[in-house]
Amino acid sequence: MSTVAEPRQQPTTGPGLRIAQPVNFVRTVSSEWIKFRTLRSSWLVLVAAIVGVIVIGQLIGYNTGKSFSHLAPEDAAPSGVMQGYYLGQLLIGVLGVLFVTGEYATGMIRSTATAVPRRLPVLGAKALVFGLVAVVTMVPTCIVTFLGAMAFRSHFGHGVSLGDAGNLRVVIGTGIYLALIGLLGGAIGWIVRNTAGGISTLIGLILVVPVLFEVVPGTWAKSISKFFPSNAGSSFVSTVHASNTLTPWTGLVVMVAWVVAAFVLAGVLLKRRDV
Amino acid sequence: MIEARELTKKYGEKTAVDGVTFTVRPGIVTGFLGPNGAGKSTTMRMIVGLDAPTSGSVTVNGKSYAAHASPLHEVGVLLEARAVHTGRSAESHLLAMAATAGISRRRVQEVIELVGLQDVARKRVGAFSLGMGQRLGIAAALLGDPQTIMLDEPVNGLDPEGVRWVRHLLRGLAEEGRTVFVSSHLMSEMALTADHLIVVGRGRLIRDMSVSDFISSASSESVRVRSPQATELRELLLGKGATVSSSARNELDVVGLSTDEIGTTAAAAGLTLHELSPVQASLEEAFMELTGEAVEYRSHTAEESAA
Numbered sequence A: 001m002s003t004v005a006e007p008r009q010q011p012t013t014g015p016g017l018r019i020a021q022p023v024n025f026v027r028t029v030s031s032e033w034i035k036f037r038t039l040r041s042s043w044l045v046l047v048a049a050i051v052g053v054i055v056i057g058q059l060i061g062y063n064t065g066k067s068f069s070h071l072a073p074e075d076a077a078p079s080g081v082m083q084g085y086y087l088g089q090l091l092i093g094v095l096g097v098l099f100v101t102g103e104y105a106t107g108m109i110r111s112t113a114t115a116v117p118r119r120l121p122v123l124g125a126k127a128l129v130f131g132l133v134a135v136v137t138m139v140p141t142c143i144v145t146f147l148g149a150m151a152f153r154s155h156f157g158h159g160v161s162l163g164d165a166g167n168l169r170v171v172i173g174t175g176i177y178l179a180l181i182g183l184l185g186g187a188i189g190w191i192v193r194n195t196a197g198g199i200s201t202l203i204g205l206i207l208v209v210p211v212l213f214e215v216v217p218g219t220w221a222k223s224i225s226k227f228f229p230s231n232a233g234s235s236f237v238s239t240v241h242a243s244n245t246l247t248p249w250t251g252l253v254v255m256v257a258w259v260v261a262a263f264v265l266a267g268v269l270l271k272r273r274d275v
Numbered sequence B: 001m002i003e004a005r006e007l008t009k010k011y012g013e014k015t016a017v018d019g020v021t022f023t024v025r026p027g028i029v030t031g032f033l034g035p036n037g038a039g040k041s042t043t044m045r046m047i048v049g050l051d052a053p054t055s056g057s058v059t060v061n062g063k064s065y066a067a068h069a070s071p072l073h074e075v076g077v078l079l080e081a082r083a084v085h086t087g088r089s090a091e092s093h094l095l096a097m098a099a100t101a102g103i104s105r106r107r108v109q110e111v112i113e114l115v116g117l118q119d120v121a122r123k124r125v126g127a128f129s130l131g132m133g134q135r136l137g138i139a140a141a142l143l144g145d146p147q148t149i150m151l152d153e154p155v156n157g158l159d160p161e162g163v164r165w166v167r168h169l170l171r172g173l174a175e176e177g178r179t180v181f182v183s184s185h186l187m188s189e190m191a192l193t194a195d196h197l198i199v200v201g202r203g204r205l206i207r208d209m210s211v212s213d214f215i216s217s218a219s220s221e222s223v224r225v226r227s228p229q230a231t232e233l234r235e236l237l238l239g240k241g242a243t244v245s246s247s248a249r250n251e252l253d254v255v256g257l258s259t260d261e262i263g264t265t266a267a268a269a270g271l272t273l274h275e276l277s278p279v280q281a282s283l284e285e286a287f288m289e290l291t292g293e294a295v296e297y298r299s300h301t302a303e304e305s306a307a
């Protein structure tokens, strides 16, 4: 920058003309929404998740429709076409982590914490903004995925309707599941405060550890495994119910409990630690 | 107004700020001076609540920073460490900050123009030079029309024109009656910008006085003398109670006698002088001397406690 503006005095501020208002939760939410929407990476990851879930759903719909009679029960079930959420959860989870750790990586958190020095409203506002964005994008994504995939299956005479028993729960539930995984990523981001560490922790928690528990011999490990967030969540978003999984609504409660617990820990640490 | 009382910060074993008490008053520019690692940035982070003090307290306008309803209106701060997301534009960054305090878009444009970033306001901050980054930081500090402005090493990375601009801006803000607190590790910069100085070294408060008092108290005057008969002259001057050192052959540095007294002494003994000139220790030297004291004091107490 070679052109330097001549220094000008601050505009005089009369008594009735206050430039700044008190900080409150609504203003903190609006700040977080500006932060979310003004990063190109937010939209890239979000679009990738939307496209990924839909495209995978259509492929599954076509293939499972074609070879329907040879399918395993969980693939033949209506929820089988929603399995693009395995990819979707990684993208949404990473986005959740990044929304928080991006601030630590760049130092933005220092600006954030000076603007809202009580800190907890930021945690709440970020969760609210992210949760709403995720639900508003992922629930329609899942509905479109299901309707499209069932159109393929109907072509082969195996379609089911969204209104049939349990299907609405599964389809909307998959959107909610994805939003919850994103929120879990956000909470882990607050705890770990580092992008690589946050992503590894999240993937470890939702993909690696539950599998490890399942391969351990003995029943105790398997009975713990179903309580991990991804396993609990998958009970909620499946139309088939195996004996070693939680019931759908218990699964949802367990998953929400994970997210809440992670945010409580995140909040305690955020209050206690130096920025 | 910033009031620090016995402010202390320890990071594990390391004491970054050690029982510092000071008051920063409105209407003047207060310089916060100390060599690198003296604890200036840590003190400023504690003032805005980013770091919690280990003990002691600090208030801004009578309350802790976090207790204010509209913190950006109380203190505008430029930190030394990066504090902007590199993926966002300068304008988006300021809009996000502004939103927390209901500050208008018009005000955001105003501070962008004030710091001269209007041509690059929509570019990603990641592409900014150090100087542009500093300007953005200053814009963010001014956003809430704060009563207190606190800048940590603001001229880092600025070109000479930018340095002059900051100086001008700070003086203007102080003239409006605001509290201006600005840190630097350069005495020369503070001598030009500040009215009052708070000097720290190794986490401790060393001086809290006006710049003019600091300059007159801290700088010792000496006289440089060149003479082909330096050895004889040296004996004579020592006899008169002066402190004499020598940095080159035939050259003496005399403390404690005026040029008149030295000239008269030399003439009375029939000694030839080639140079007789008063030397004012530079501000930078005075500052080094002061903070050097703090270092000595520290290592001394360390030895004592180890014994």
Ligand SMILES: Nc1ncnc2c1ncn2[C@@H]1O[C@H](COP(=O)(O)OP(=O)(O)O)[C@@H](O)[C@H]1O
Pocket: B011, B014, B015, B016, B034, B035, B036, B037, B038, B039, B040, B041, B042, B043
């Ligand atoms: N977060 C931290 N963790 C550990 N040590 C720190 C931290 N911040 C500062 N320090 C140490 O505290 C001392 C003071 O640092 P700082 O406040 O940055 O000094 P200054 O700004 O005067 O250069 C330095 O020795 C520095 O290494």
Ligand SMILES: [Mg+2]
Pocket: B037, B040, B041, B042, B080, B152, B153
């Ligand atoms: Mg510093």
